[in-house]
Amino acid sequence: MVFLKAGTPTPTGFVMNLQPSEAEAGFDIRIPPTADQESLERRIAEEWAPSSRNMTFMFKQKVSVLDDSGRPILTATDSSNPWWGLLEEAVKKANGKLGKPEIFPASTDARYFRQLGLPAIGFSPMANTPILLHDHNEFLNKDEYLKGIEIYESIIKAYASYVDHGRSAGSRDEL
Numbered sequence: 001m002v003f004l005k006a007g008t009p010t011p012t013g014f015v016m017n018l019q020p021s022e023a024e025a026g027f028d029i030r031i032p033p034t035a036d037q038e039s040l041e042r043r044i045a046e047e048w049a050p051s052s053r054n055m056t057f058m059f060k061q062k063v064s065v066l067d068d069s070g071r072p073i074l075t076a077t078d079s080s081n082p083w084w085g086l087l088e089e090a091v092k093k094a095n096g097k098l099g100k101p102e103i104f105p106a107s108t109d110a111r112y113f114r115q116l117g118l119p120a121i122g123f124s125p126m127a128n129t130p131i132l133l134h135d136h137n138e139f140l141n142k143d144e145y146l147k148g149i150e151i152y153e154s155i156i157k158a159y160a161s162y163v164d165h166g167r168s169a170g171s172r173d174e175l
Contacts, residue, residue: 002026032103033065033073067117075119077101086158087121094154096125096147125151 006023007014031040049055067073077084091098104110110120125148132138140148 002028033063034103035065037062037065063111064115067115069117071117073111073114074103075114075121077121081119082162083119083121083159086162087123087155090154090158091125091151093158094147094151096151096154097127123155124148 003026004023005025006020008018008020009015029040031037044057045051049057065073075081079085088098104122108122110122113120125144126140127144127147129140129144
């Protein structure tokens with residue numbers, strides 16, 4: 001829950017012994033693009049905010065699971081995607097290590113590329129660092145920052161020197 005608003009306000013605060021006529025709660029619900037959004041909406045409407053109990057809900061932001069052409073918005077992170085292979089090799093070459101790919105559909109600008117049907121991979125070299133994204137006291141250790149620069153240099157060299165060795169037209173379109 002990200003916020004809870006209830007109570008009967010007065011000029012000096014809130015009335016302690018009066019039931020408020022309404023209350024609001026805000027939830028930050030992030031689901032992966034592989035999840036069934038319609039099923040979640042149905043569940044919220046039926047179980048968490050049923051109209052029979054005079055409850056309503058609304059979404060402040062919804063992210064589509066399909067791109068503008070109706071295709072799934074996921075980017076392959078396996079050998080079928082040459083950019084993924086280049087990323088893996090470049091990170092390894094810089095003595096880095098990739099963890100298991102994770103989905104962050106709404107937290108990076110990559111979502112705008114994916115919405116247009118362009119594959120996008122977000123990457124942040126933050127090893128040995130607590131995950132505090134958008135949290136209080138977010139930080140990155142100096143040594144990890146400097147190591148990250150080396151890794152980015154390796155990735156840029158790999159991507160900038162990529163040569164297409166006879167891929168089909170369909171594969172080239174994916175790139």
